[in-house]
Amino acid sequence: MNVSRIAVAGGLALSSVALLSGPAFAHVSVQPQGEAAKGGYATVNVKVPNERDNASTVKVEVNFPADHPLASVMPQPVPGWKAVVTKSALAKPLELHGKKITQAVTKVTWTSDGAKIGAGQFQQFPLSLGQLPEDTDQLVLKAVQTYDNNEVVRWIEEPKEGAAEPQNPAPVLKLSAATGDHHGxxxxxxxxxxxxxxxxxxxxxxxxxxxxxxxxxxxxxxxxxxxxxxxxxxxxxxxxxxx
Incomplete structure (x- = not known):
């Protein structure tokens, strides 16, 4: 009898640990393909896992910081998904290859065009970014994930150094030191x-x-x-x- 109780208690404890630790590893993230150097260009993957057992992800929105605008953000086509790039006017134009850039990308939205991210699955959405800023060590790309049951999860909480990870952390792209030639x-x-x-x-x-x-x-x-x-x-x- 005592052995049974211990086994049940152990199972409940393990289940609780799994439930508590699961979301910490299943949030939307951004990962560079190679190096993302300050002042250069980079290709990154926006990794979107599905956290629900009873719903599928049908829409993903990634927002770019206004204080460090990017003149160029190009999504790579992903089968079954439609990508829309949204631009906004800049208060201060950017200089890029001798040209003045008056608009910057503020958001990229992927909407299901036949595909879905099901339970226990994830999808990567590649982006080409440039020119990366030189006056910051990271870019915070706030994301919004929408399920087919109309549930919306906002990954917009900026992680703080030395503090515990927030419940819905925003994806963060870490920038490495500048290479000097701005081309990696x-x-x-x-x-x-x-x-x-x-x-x-x-x-x-x-x-x-x-x-x-x-x-x-x-x-x-x-x-x-x-x-x-x-x-x-x-x-x-x-x-x-x-x-």
Missing amino acids: GGAAADDKADDKAGHDDKAAHAEAADSTDTPARVLGVVGILVGVAGVAFGVLAGRRRSA
């Missing part, structure tokens, strides 16, 4: 590749020239030796006749 090192890598290709071409031409000159040099030396031998033979033959 891509331009520098291309330059190095071009330089290497140039050196390789020069080396190849030099090697080809060497390979062409070598037989000519050998033939020249052989010709000289043959000529010297001929002269010597002629001298010796003359002496024999004289004798």
Whole structure:
């Protein structure tokens, strides 16, 4: 009897732990594909898990901070989902590649176009972002998740350093140190590749020239030796006749 009670109590305790810990790992998040450097460009995935057993996610909305506007936000097509990009006028225009940008993306909304995120599933929504700000270490992208039973979950609580994670934390994109070329090192890598290709071409031409000159040099030396031998033979033959 006591063993049964202990087993039941243990099961209830484990269930409680699972229920309490589950939501902490099942919130909407944003994860970079590679590096998201200040002043550069990045591709990120907005990861949306489904937290409900009796409903499916049919709409996802991600909002971008107004204090650190992004001139370019491009969603990658996701089968079964329709993406809409919303822009707003900027109070202070941005400078991007020598051009003035007067609008910035404030929101991207994905709506079900036949697909749903069911129970026990998640979906990733890729975004291309740029140019990332240089005066902050992170971007807080507040999200809103809508289920097909009309339930709406707002992931808008900004996590605070040193504090416990809020119940509905907003996705946070951490930014790494600037690379200096504002392209995540891509331009520098291309330059190095071009330089290497140039050196390789020069080396190849030099090697080809060497390979062409070598037989000519050998033939020249052989010709000289043959000529010297001929002269010597002629001298010796003359002496024999004289004798």
